[in-house]
Amino acid sequence: MLLYRDTIELMKNTLRELLVPVLTSRPVSAIANRFLGRSVPIFSVHRLEQEVNITTGITPKHLRNCLNYLRSEGFQLVSLEDLIQALLNHATLPDKAVVFTMDDGYIEQADITASIFIEFDCPLTFFVITDMIDQVMWPWDAQVSWIINNTSKTSLSIELPDELIHMDISDSDSRNTARQKIRDIFKELDAEALSAMIRRLAQAAGIAVPSIAPPPYQALNWQTARSLEQKGIRFAPHSRTHRILSKLSGESAREEITGSWQTLQRELSNPLKVFCYPTGRLFDYGPREISYLHEAGFLGATSSLPGVVDLLNDDAEQQVYCLPRISLPNSMAYFIQCCSWIEHANRNRSL
């Protein structure tokens, strides 16, 4: 079964490598763009692949290849703010516009990734978890990763509210699978149950979670943020604690939004009043959160819903609070596809 799935995946990737250069060539793109209207991808960048503990992520080399491709092919690197203003004002953007954002606020994102964007003179909106930078806490999802990566156990049994799960964590593949599975289960818990389950997970793993984030989960500090701001990086709020807003009480959800914004205003000169929903899936936020953002005068918000922004959308006021984003692909062919008309056609088909 696994072999069959791997073969299908390999065939899909090979086909993509062959077809994408033809479909994204200038003559084909010119014709397709005329029929499909205007669309802009917003890429979200997360953590870099690191030798210690974090095995999934992008490499600096790949990010440079992506930015080199955009520069050499005449793409316009525009800011998230310019995209939102264009949407709201029904204005146009330069042809072949692409937007970049980065989520969370870990130290290597500031030291390495942000520097690459500065090197390419590419606008970047950096969404940060403000309590993490204030060193009040470190995010629950990072704690799950740290526990799984640092326990000396080779298997884990955890009692969930409805079931007992048993997971093999004897090698890096099984640890990755377990980490993903636990995070998916924990995402569905409310705030109180989540704290209790993190404690139970740590207990099962026989490990005590440090109160301050250990490497490689350390956040950047405000001084670094201020120096990046001076070099053109735009900071924006990604909540105070990274808890999923729809799982919180109204009061707490509102505090995650306004509290993180107030902190950015206090610490920085020119933060961008655009919110980024923690984890950002369809049910992680809703009309309640959108109304809080609206009341507080936010320009918009980004989600993790896949897709591209349609500049010809009639309902810009609504779209601006649920902006779709594409997680920066590890494959160059898929990245090129995402920057082209093909992704817009794909999205239209799925609507």
Ligand SMILES: [Zn+2]
């Ligand atoms: Zn995040």
